[in-house]
Amino acid sequence: MPNALAALLSAALVASHSTVLAAGDADGEKWVQLVPAGTFSGRAGGGPWTTGDKASMETIVANTRQYAGSTDLVIDYDHQAVFGAVPGVGGTAKAAGWIKELQARDNGIWGRVEWTAAASAAIKAGEYRYLSPVFYHDKSTGRVLAIRMAGLTNTPNLDLVAVAASALLPTNNQTGDSMDKILAALGLAKGTNEDGVIAAINSHLTSSTAIAKAAGLTEAAKGEEVLAAVNSLVTDRAKFAKAAGLKDDAKSEEIVTAVNSAVASAKPDPAKFVPIEQVTKLQNDVKELQKTLIGDKAEEAVNSAIKDGKLAPALKEWGLDLYKTDPKKFETFTGSAPVLTAPQLKTPKKGEAGDELSEAQLAVCSQLGIKPEDMKKNLAERAKA
Incomplete structure (x- = not known):
């Protein structure tokens, strides 16, 4: 102004x-x-x-x-x-x-x-x-x-x-x-009469009120308050323009267009980001693979223990469960277990489970800290199954 x-x-x-x-x-x-x-x-x-x-x-x-x-x-x-x-x-x-x-x-x-x-x-x-x-x-x-x-x-x-x-x-x-200076400042021609001057002043006063409202102030805001608010807005707009890659004096609509374009075209770098759905699927696949691998290892370790006479065939399921839960504990058990005799390695048929435990079964109970009666109950349930 x-x-x-x-x-x-x-x-x-x-x-x-x-x-x-x-x-x-x-x-x-x-x-x-x-x-x-x-x-x-x-x-x-x-x-x-x-x-x-x-x-x-x-x-x-x-x-x-x-x-x-x-x-x-x-x-x-x-x-x-x-x-x-x-x-x-x-x-x-x-x-x-x-x-x-x-x-x-x-x-x-x-x-x-x-x-x-x-x-x-x-x-x-x-x-x-x-x-x-x-x-x-x-x-x-x-x-x-x-x-x-x-x-x-x-x-x-x-x-x-x-x-x-x-x-x-x-x-x-x-x-x-x-x-003449006043008329020039108002944008009026020389010789403009009082009515023209008053109309121009009223127009500028109306504009001043509109500017105050646009700057978030009341109509009664003083001139210095309006000036400070407008200067603040101009400074902020210059910052937005610079951030949008435009000149400081860029028009408001140019700034808005540039910002909207940047937001619309913004895509994540595929080299740095992976969709969450893919991450979840990969995690599930890894879990399944781990289950398969540990199952295969358990099967191999238990079969090897039975073959070496370290584990009775009747305890295969138990051995599989123990290996899957704690492989080291299974290896400790088979490493210290005595080699079973042929009768001990024989898998009892249905209805052959006696009331008394064999020496091999008692040895297992001793190694694992299992009560004989719990072992009998487990064998009975397996035979029934």
Whole structure:
């Protein structure tokens, strides 16, 4: 946003101190505020001007009385007392009222006004609402020197009351340098009238509100808050653009398109990643293979033990179970077991299982710590099966 436009919007957004003339202000003699205390600026970018503290305002009041002499300060309509003398403008210089007395107060300089009957009726009818002062000031410092007059108007330049309208409108049909700068900042052509300027300012104010909302702020957010939020968003967007492989000034839609494209085309590297379904299947296959291998080894070890006379044929299933559970324990058992005789190696047929255990069976019980009665019960169940 150009500096001139920023200054203009800043002036337009100053908190309102405007002296609004209510219908009751037109009755008889009323005190109205002419200029505020301290430093102030105009909507059109003029100023800043200053009235200083109360002591300084007392000096302004004294200067004004000296300037006016024995005459009262006039309040006219729309500054016609000023413009009536401008060639090509014309107008009348009727008085709307007279400032009978001035007073310096803590919040500004006030005047006691005696309204004319016509002005009183116009104010009561709502035809005029604001009071606009005209004052002399030091051009280098902006210090107010004296109050010249005031005018009834509906387009005040100050948020309090307006400075001389001659500082806002063309003189001799020429626009001043300050006004040209304001028009250029607003993107308007030279010579644009007040209505065009006001419309442009309102448009920028509306845009400012929209920007505040878009930045996640309220409509009442101050200019510096909006600026900080927007700067933060711009910084974040630059980071997103860089991450997407774009330039910092890439448009938002370009950033979104680049990010969506990257997400859509993203595929895992098959050299680094395997589908979970394949991993699970492979694990199951390994387990089955392990079962098969240990089963084959168990069968081989048990058959070898039976062949070497280290294990009775009747204990084959037991030997297989022991090997599959703990191969080392099976090897320890067969390694220390005595070689069985031919009768001991004979596998009993169905119904041949006697009540007493053979020497080989008792040896097995002793080696494995099995109770003889448990061995008998096991053999009986096997014979029955």
